[in-house]
Amino acid sequence: MADFKRKTYAEKKEELDALTRQLRDGIHDYIGSQRYTAVLDSISRFHHYSMNNSIIIGLQKPEATQVASFTTWKSMNRTINKGEHGIAIFCPVKYKTEKEFEKLDSKGVPILGDDGRPLTEKKIVNQTTFKIGYVFDVSQTSQIEGKKEYPLSFAEDLKFEVEDFDCYMRLIRDVSTVPIEIKSFRSAAKGYFSNSEKKIVIQSGMPDSQTLKTAIHELAHSYFHGKDNINPDRLTFCVAECMEFPNLGEYHDNLSLEDAVKLYHKIPADRLNAGKGIGFELHDGSIYSGGMFPLVEHDKIQIDSINAVKHYRESFEVQKAIMDMREHFPDDGYSLKSTRELQAESVAYVVCKHYGIDTSDYSFGYVTSWLEDENQLMENLDSIKACSSEIIDKMDVSLKQSFQEKYGIHTPEEMAIQLDDYLQDLDLYEYRDQEISSGSIFKETLQNIKEGNTTHIEKFLKETISDNRDVKMTEKGKELLKCLKTFQKEEPLELLTRSRGRGMKR
Structure with a gap:
């Protein structure tokens, strides 16, 4: 890990x-790699199937991803696995037949004969009928050993x-x-x-x-x-009849996204001719907390103006709100x-x-x-x-929490004790011969952990691990190194730069 x-x-x-x-x-x-080109080449070999055939394939084999005929798979150096059954589809069959049509002049008007009836002529026309054919999914095939393998997936x-x-x-x-x-x-x-x-x-x-x-x-x-999936303690929505001047006309706040969308659509667009909209309020303890910012105006999501604010650009809650709102107000070109x-x-x-x-x-x-x-x-x-x-x-x-639970080390004091015991057991510098008792480095180690001054301890543990003198002690050193890092202090953040609070409720 x-x-x-x-x-x-x-x-x-x-x-x-x-x-x-x-x-x-x-x-x-x-995109510029050989594999990308090779996959595109492979894909070009597959047939495109009609909507009806796509539905039929899905009904017979829901897990199918890439289907082709026996001949196509053979051309791609793949063989059908023994015992596999084909997936039935409708295959178009074209043929020619002779049919009789009325003769028309240059203006498309029927030409009449001496008896006053329309003259006719015979023409050869193309006709299409259908027969049952069979295709196989890639999962029903295997690569033929010794032959070129065509990549079938980008990944x-x-x-x-x-x-x-x-x-x-x-x-x-x-x-x-x-x-x-x-x-x-x-x-x-x-x-x-x-x-x-x-x-x-x-x-x-x-x-x-x-x-x-x-x-x-x-x-x-x-x-x-x-x-x-939006925490209402972190983000709420509001609806205003006039986004520029919310105190004019109808205004609702502390809403969920779904309620905001419903209220938005209930307000007539031309009531004040002032532009109704949906806004959001972020509650994260930053200087932006409590302030309303437009999310939707004139039926468009204000993505550019939102992301122009760094704090909103880096906020998961705000970005999530944009994603959710896209279902109600699709963007042009947004697939x-x-x-x-x-x-x-x-x-x-x-x-x-x-x-x-x-x-x-x-x-x-x-x-x-x-x-x-x-x-x-x-x-x-x-x-x-x-x-x-x-x-x-x-x-x-x-x-x-996982490391501390796994290794039973929850406090800086417990961490210092474990490090002191490890040093004594390792006896790297023959402390026992010098009659240095257990606990002699405890106070210094504890102070370093509390102050976050652990670089030299990490270096020591990494060196003893790399020495690999004793399997048991090496594994113990790895455990202590993982635990030690959980006690490193996180630098306090100013409200201005804080992008999110800790411990968001789930």
Whole structure:
């Protein structure tokens, strides 16, 4: 597990900025990569199916993701697995036939014969009928050994193991607003977040790294796109008949988002001809607390003006409000599904990277598969950073508690005792031969921990761990190092720069 370290606001911001730059640059490089070109080439080999056939395929095999005929799979060096049954579809069959038509003049008027009846002529026309054909999903096929393999996905599955995997999953469950289940389900998806069922489900049987990344991806969906996920103690909404002068006309405050939207639509747009709107009030203890800021005016979300304020740009609650409001006031060019997936996978990349888990092989390809253009990523970086910061902050708090519970060290005094005992047991400098008693460094160590002056202690522990003289003592040193970092003091933040309060209710 990556070392736990309490960071100052400036350090967190610098790290998130760096990670989102890595995300942006990584996706840019991926788009120009050979793999991206190869996948596009593979996709071009697949047939496009009609709406009716798409429905029929879904009814027969709901988990199907990529279907093609036997011939197409063979051309891609894949064979149909033994015992598999094809998925029936309607295949168009074109043929020619002779039909009789009325003769028309240059103006489209029927030409009459001597008997006054319209003259006719025979023409060859194209006709289409349908027959039953069969296709197979990629899950029903296997790569033919020794032949060229065509990439079928933008993303490469993560297959490496993760140290302290169980601890990370426990942290994710701790910060999730909905239950998380790991079980097998019939779908090609690796996981999903259900708004209606209020739960996250992760496909079982995947490697640790893929399971962990998927869990954070779905966690991001639940944070960003879950209903009733805005804390009313942190953010409320108001509706004004006149946003410029709220004291004129009808005004309602302390509303939920849903109630605000309903009231907004009930107010006639032309009652005062002054521009009705929806505003928000942030309650986070900052200098912005209690002040109303426009969220919607003239049926448009005021994204640019909101994000011009750094404090709102970095606030998860405000960014979440923008996401939720988009369902009621869609933006031009805003593709809900593609943007949601881009946001969730980007957050998964940033959070995993924060804890030393590199998901580049999967995340860059996945984001690229949903990316409509590179500007789409740039437009969402603020919301990605805000949500990533929210999850990291909560996981860090749970991580501290987890370490302290796991190793039974809850106070600076207990930490100092453990360090003193470790030094005595290690006997690195033959203290016992010098008749230096246990507890001789306790007071000094305790004072250093309370003052946050632990750099030299960390250095000592890392050196003894790297020496690896004794397996038992090495493991003990790793435990103490993790615990020591939970006692590092967090630098107090001025209200002006504080982007969010601690301990947000869930």
